[in-house]
């Protein structure tokens with residue numbers, strides 16, 4: 001009798017623990033907030049997601065903090081942008097000692113895996129770090145094309161389905177909804193920009209190549225002389241001439257960059273400066289991935305209308 005009571009108690013706790021295992025959502029950690037937003041939209045109530053960075057932080061230059069290590073240590077899934085944008089994530093992985101989230105394991109996901117990458121250097125190109133080249137594996141700012149968001153969403157959905165096969169249909173239907181919304185926002189932007197011909201812009205950094213490629217915008221130059229190198233006055237003077245020679249319409253920059261270089265060129269040329277979110281939450285109103293694009297669109301249209 002006493003024995004069967006022990007067994008009953010054991011079975012009771014077994015049922016309880018299996019039940020709570022199933023109820024627990026997957027802990028997902030991402031480096032940037034766009035990945036968080038997409039993971040939440042695909043994972044729904046099956047995930048609890050946090051982003052290490054806010055949309056107002058420059059992901060190229062991040063000092064990993066102990067609090068970040070603690071979050072990565074508890075993660076079931078760690079999603080990075082890859083292409084060496086968030087290369088600092090590897091030091092977090094090393095420090096976290098969580099085998100599941102090391103590259104090659106099911107808890108590590110490089111969101112760039114299926115992206116059609118731009119500006120990938122030819123094999124054998126010599127990359128000189130002293131020149132401040134922060135894009136040695138190609139341009140990592142693929143998040144700024146809403147249809148690349150779909151590619152990322154597909155990548156995340158298939159991983160979540162591996163981790164939680166019983167919810168594969170649920171992730172798939174969330175992916176369908178995401179894809180529809182991404183196509184809608186892409187059409188909206190295309191329609192809004194179709195009223196203008198030969199749109200040309202100068203960007204602070206090479207953040208907008210995928211956006212420009214998607215929407216047929218010319219990038220006449222960057223305020224940075226090289227990606228990751230702060231603007232010099234000599235280079236800014238060159239950009240003033242470029243603005244005049246190439247009929248540039250506006251200057252665009254992410255919210256976290258110094259605005260003085262753009263303001264300098266603006267004073268010399270009369271061009272409007274578009275300060276836009278480069279990541280979700282980068283500015284007020286960029287509350288999710290789609291709101292971010294609608295805000296970028298509104299700001300560009302406003303500048304073109306001037």
Ligand SMILES: [Zn+2]
Nearest residue numbers: 060134206227
């Ligand atoms: Zn960059």
